[in-house]
Amino acid sequence: MSEFVLMTDSSADLSQEMVQELGVTVLPLSFTIQGKVYRNYPDNREMDLPLFYDMLRAGELATTSAVNVAEYTQAVEPILQEKKDVLILAFxxxxxxxxxxxxxxxxxxxxxxxxxxxxxxDTLCASLGQGLLVYLAVQEQRKGRSIEEVRDWAESTKLHLCHQFTVDDLHFLKRGGRISATTAVVGSMLQIKPVLHVDNEGRLINIGKARGRQASLKALVDKMEKTVTEEGKKTVFISHGDCRKDAVAVADMVRERFGTQDIRINYVGPVIGAHSGPGTLALFYLGTER
Known part of the structure; x- marks a missing residue:
């Protein structure tokens, strides 16, 4: 059986430590802020993430750009030259x-x-939802599965990768066209926090709302309770837009309610964070359906 490399992109929001643990290759996506282009590496070598979120809080606009064909080719070709195969799990x-x-x-x-x-x-996943799919795919690879078997596993599993998240500032979703200006203004006045998920087409969809931050965090765990599988309770990923305290609070709720031992927490990177803003909190697990 020929050796193969798992590749993903930095929208998976895997930390440098996890990239090394998993042995995966990560292509950095790009973002622009204050007129300067940065590449989003897992070790955040070009932009400190707390600084990035402070810039957003101060009113700076960030835009993002996808990996292009040439960048993919340059990353994949050296692996092929080493006579290894490549499985890409993409944003x-x-x-x-x-x-x-x-x-x-x-x-x-x-x-x-x-x-x-x-x-x-096409993972139809984002942030650590994509990261969790990559993590689980590596576990399949380590069982000695072939590249086709891991590819087929990813295809059959991706729509069971649940993404539940909320945001603290509705104006970032408004700017991205996710909600109307009126909804953003009224929602902010009333402290209404949306509860969203990523649907089967891989798009952000509003599925509910909660009054106040704490209620929105609990709503994520309540949603999880409705769909999580026994396998899904074993490993849970949580990403946050520079609000680690809230991420730890959600992790504690998950641990208490489901007995989950393996919970990984990391930042929402600039590629997603530019559109969701500071205070984003996302919960990822395997469930019966999205």
Missing amino acids: SSGLSSTYQASVLAAEELREKYPDRKIYTV
């Missing part, structure tokens, strides 16, 4: 063109390296 096509770029790069490289296998999966 949701419902939120970015990154997946499409991976498809085009794979098509080009298959012609150049006909003996190598290059597969790409």
